[in-house]
Amino acid sequence: MSDTKEPLFNRIALIGIGLIGSSLARATKQRGLAGEIVACARSKATRDIVMELGIVDAVYETPVEAVQDADLIILCTPVSTYADLAQAMSPALKPGTIVSDVGSVKESVIRDVGPHLPDGVHFVPGHPIAGTEHSGPEAGFAELFDGRWCILTPPVGTNAAALAKITTYWEALGSMVEIMTPHHHDKVLAITSHLPHLIAYTIVGTATDLEESQQADVVKFSAGGFRDFTRIAASDPIMWRDVFLNNREAVLEMLQRFSEDLSVLQRAVRWGEGDILEDRFRKTRDIRRGIVDAHQAGTFDAREPDNDGN
Amino acid sequence: MSDTKEPLFNRIALIGIGLIGSSLARATKQRGLAGEIVACARSKATRDIVMELGIVDAVYETPVEAVQDADLIILCTPVSTYADLAQAMSPALKPGTIVSDVGSVKESVIRDVGPHLPDGVHFVPGHPIAGTEHSGPEAGFAELFDGRWCILTPPVGTNAAALAKITTYWEALGSMVEIMTPHHHDKVLAITSHLPHLIAYTIVGTATDLEESQQADVVKFSAGGFRDFTRIAASDPIMWRDVFLNNREAVLEMLQRFSEDLSVLQRAVRWGEGDILEDRFRKTRDIRRGIVDAHQAGTFDAREPDNDGN
Numbered sequence: 001m002s003d004t005k006e007p008l009f010n011r012i013a014l015i016g017i018g019l020i021g022s023s024l025a026r027a028t029k030q031r032g033l034a035g036e037i038v039a040c041a042r043s044k045a046t047r048d049i050v051m052e053l054g055i056v057d058a059v060y061e062t063p064v065e066a067v068q069d070a071d072l073i074i075l076c077t078p079v080s081t082y083a084d085l086a087q088a089m090s091p092a093l094k095p096g097t098i099v100s101d102v103g104s105v106k107e108s109v110i111r112d113v114g115p116h117l118p119d120g121v122h123f124v125p126g127h128p129i130a131g132t133e134h135s136g137p138e139a140g141f142a143e144l145f146d147g148r149w150c151i152l153t154p155p156v157g158t159n160a161a162a163l164a165k166i167t168t169y170w171e172a173l174g175s176m177v178e179i180m181t182p183h184h185h186d187k188v189l190a191i192t193s194h195l196p197h198l199i200a201y202t203i204v205g206t207a208t209d210l211e212e213s214q215q216a217d218v219v220k221f222s223a224g225g226f227r228d229f230t231r232i233a234a235s236d237p238i239m240w241r242d243v244f245l246n247n248r249e250a251v252l253e254m255l256q257r258f259s260e261d262l263s264v265l266q267r268a269v270r271w272g273e274g275d276i277l278e279d280r281f282r283k284t285r286d287i288r289r290g291i292v293d294a295h296q297a298g299t300f301d302a303r304e305p306d307n308d309g310n
Numbered sequence: 311m312s313d314t315k316e317p318l319f320n321r322i323a324l325i326g327i328g329l330i331g332s333s334l335a336r337a338t339k340q341r342g343l344a345g346e347i348v349a350c351a352r353s354k355a356t357r358d359i360v361m362e363l364g365i366v367d368a369v370y371e372t373p374v375e376a377v378q379d380a381d382l383i384i385l386c387t388p389v390s391t392y393a394d395l396a397q398a399m400s401p402a403l404k405p406g407t408i409v410s411d412v413g414s415v416k417e418s419v420i421r422d423v424g425p426h427l428p429d430g431v432h433f434v435p436g437h438p439i440a441g442t443e444h445s446g447p448e449a450g451f452a453e454l455f456d457g458r459w460c461i462l463t464p465p466v467g468t469n470a471a472a473l474a475k476i477t478t479y480w481e482a483l484g485s486m487v488e489i490m491t492p493h494h495h496d497k498v499l500a501i502t503s504h505l506p507h508l509i510a511y512t513i514v515g516t517a518t519d520l521e522e523s524q525q526a527d528v529v530k531f532s533a534g535g536f537r538d539f540t541r542i543a544a545s546d547p548i549m550w551r552d553v554f555l556n557n558r559e560a561v562l563e564m565l566q567r568f569s570e571d572l573s574v575l576q577r578a579v580r581w582g583e584g585d586i587l588e589d590r591f592r593k594t595r596d597i598r599r600g601i602v603d604a605h606q607a608g609t610f611d612a613r614e615p616d617n618d619g620n
């Protein structure tokens with residue numbers, strides 16, 4: 001897929017270089033997909049780490065410097081920063097440049113970024129369904145996107161060549177690409193990612209509010225199921241705040257359904273209705289089987305073995 | 311700790327031999343903790359598999375046959391079966407025999423088993439905080455209890471020598487032993503295990519009710535957090551039905567707290583209160599850190615690497 005003689009892009013600019021941005025830098029370099037990789041990081045600490053790690057060719061403080069002469073720009077910051085960043089870099093954007101992103105919501109991204117892009121600049125929003133609960137440039141790794149899906153949500157009328165090129169890029173990173181509308185994306189992710197995170201944050205929060213004597217026991221005996229929630233609930237607070245602020249409708253709808261279903265189980269527990277409990281607990285095994293069959297059952301971190309096939 | 315010359319017990323009888331029972335059989339054999347290991351399994355299929363696996367010396371259809379001459383008996387079936395099993399085996403129990411179990415709730419177990427045991431039989435209920443979402447004798451493995459906690463909940467007046475012997479047994483299996491009241495156990499497990507399972511079953515059930523077109527996407531894009539819930543929600547329906555029927559009060563109390571906390575986050579999402587979201591999301595990181603520090607952060611299956619130390 002990727003041309004090994006000539007890189008796919010001359011210069012890729014990553015705006016923000018934390019877990020996702022630095023994984024993109026590593027994977028892009030490893031697979032020779034760019035002549036040059038540059039990044040933008042607001043903090044000196046991050047700029048220093050990134051240069052020390054040697055994962056980019058140059059790092060700049062401002063977006064307008066970083067995007068200079070780039071033929072692909074990827075926003076890799078929390079989504080609430082997108083509007084300002086797009087505005088800041090727009091004076092330096094030339095026709096033919098592709099702008100993409102990795103944000104976990106997509107309708108708001110199109111609303112926030114689209115209006116700032118000059119004519120002739122191609123906007124192809126994206127979202128890799130890959131990540132861990134860790135943050136920052138040191139948490140990234142080149143294999144993060146391997147065997148994982150990347151969803152692209154091109155607005156109506158997107159340049160076909162630009163879409164094809166971004167698709168080739170993600171495939172060269174090891175991902176499978178799926179194209180859908182931003183609206184559909186936000187609905188699907190509300191149930192597969194956003195609601196699970198909200199619930200995990202909630203239950204870990206509930207445990208945090210227990211009396212101190214009980215908290216030590218919560219930590220000690222977390223292996224009974226709770227610790228799987230704590231991993232999710234250790235994810236970046238800013239990133240997730242932004243997700244919920246920007247996918248309100250879909251999250252609230254799924255939350256409403258979840259609450260109704262929880263009430264049914266709560267009632268069954270209260271009244272000792274074992275048949276209802278058993279029946280509901282049986283239904284859910286099929287979905288797990290589907291995930292195992294689709295080879296998406298590995299744990300959240302692609303470096304861990306996919307041991308669910310047995 | 312275990313005496314390599316003379317086994318700790320002459321004959322251990324496992325009543326029920328699924329995931330937990332067969333893991334006990336394997337680990338007991340591997341570490342030479344019993345002169346003989348026998349099991350009881352109601353179905354012929356299970357009896358055949360167990361003999362084929364070669365993990366016990368003999369397997370019987372009825373509890374009364376299996377417990378003959380055993381000096382340690384461990385109940386390893388769903389907790390709703392305990393009363394009948396205890397009644398069935400009681401005629402064959404001799405003074406000095408130790409009866410224990412692995413059930414995930416403890417107050418109901420003492421209520422159900424205690425009255426059936428003849429005088430002089432020592433009852434020391436237990437619960438290993440270790441497991442996977444798989445069931446049956448083929449799912450077990452000898453390392454399941456390694457580095458995991460086992461909680462013992464001896465009733466008031468339990469024979470000290472019997473308690474010491476069971477403690478030695480679990481330590482020889484690689485576990486750390488903690489002693490607490492059954493009431494405290496049931497409260498702690500309500501938040502660390504029972505509520506997480508109820509919530510995981512619920513959210514996976516909510517996804518199961520989506521239109522069919524969306525379900526395929528739920529499976530495909532599950533890597534965003536959802537799949538961690540599907541693993542928990544693939545656990546045995548009968549075992550979990552019994553847990554909820556037998557730990558009603560504590561589960562309902564924790565569920566009430568959870569629902570209140572979820573309402574706060576729901577309101578914050580609805581009204582776009584980013585500071586409340588961020589604040590709550592920050593609090594939960596400390597608990598994760600505690601779990602990592604306590605070396606209980608590995609995934610649910612002890613065979614998987616504990617990669618959360620970074």
Ligand SMILES: NC(=O)c1ccc[n+]([C@@H]2O[C@H](COP(=O)([O-])OP(=O)(O)OC[C@H]3O[C@@H](n4cnc5c(N)ncnc54)[C@H](OP(=O)(O)O)[C@@H]3O)[C@@H](O)[C@H]2O)c1
Pocket residue numbers: 015016017018019020021041042043044046076077078079081102103104105127128129130131132133134135136137236239
């Ligand atoms: N984490 C996941 O699992 C995951 C998965 C898929 C998609 N995503 C999406 O990927 C994006 C980045 O997530 P991440 O996990 O890589 O986050 P991260 O590790 O926390 O990195 C965030 C980066 O954005 C920069 N940044 C933060 N606020 C900024 C601001 N106001 N102005 C300029 N730069 C700012 C940070 O700079 P400093 O280092 O200087 O603070 C850092 O370089 C998010 O939009 C998220 O929705 C995340």
Ligand SMILES: NC(=O)c1ccc[n+]([C@@H]2O[C@H](COP(=O)([O-])OP(=O)(O)OC[C@H]3O[C@@H](n4cnc5c(N)ncnc54)[C@H](OP(=O)(O)O)[C@@H]3O)[C@@H](O)[C@H]2O)c1
Pocket residue numbers: 325326327328329330331351352353354356386387388389391412413414415437438439440441442443444445446447546549
């Ligand atoms: N799974 C976990 O993660 C976990 C963790 C800690 C504690 N526990 C506790 O361990 C116990 C066993 O769980 P498990 O995961 O090992 O279950 P499992 O793999 O499903 O095995 C259950 C065993 O109990 C037998 N059984 C079921 N119903 C029975 C009945 N009515 N009469 C006689 N035998 C019956 C089964 O016999 P057949 O094979 O003939 O059907 C099988 O041998 C439960 O009390 C559970 O609460 C489980």
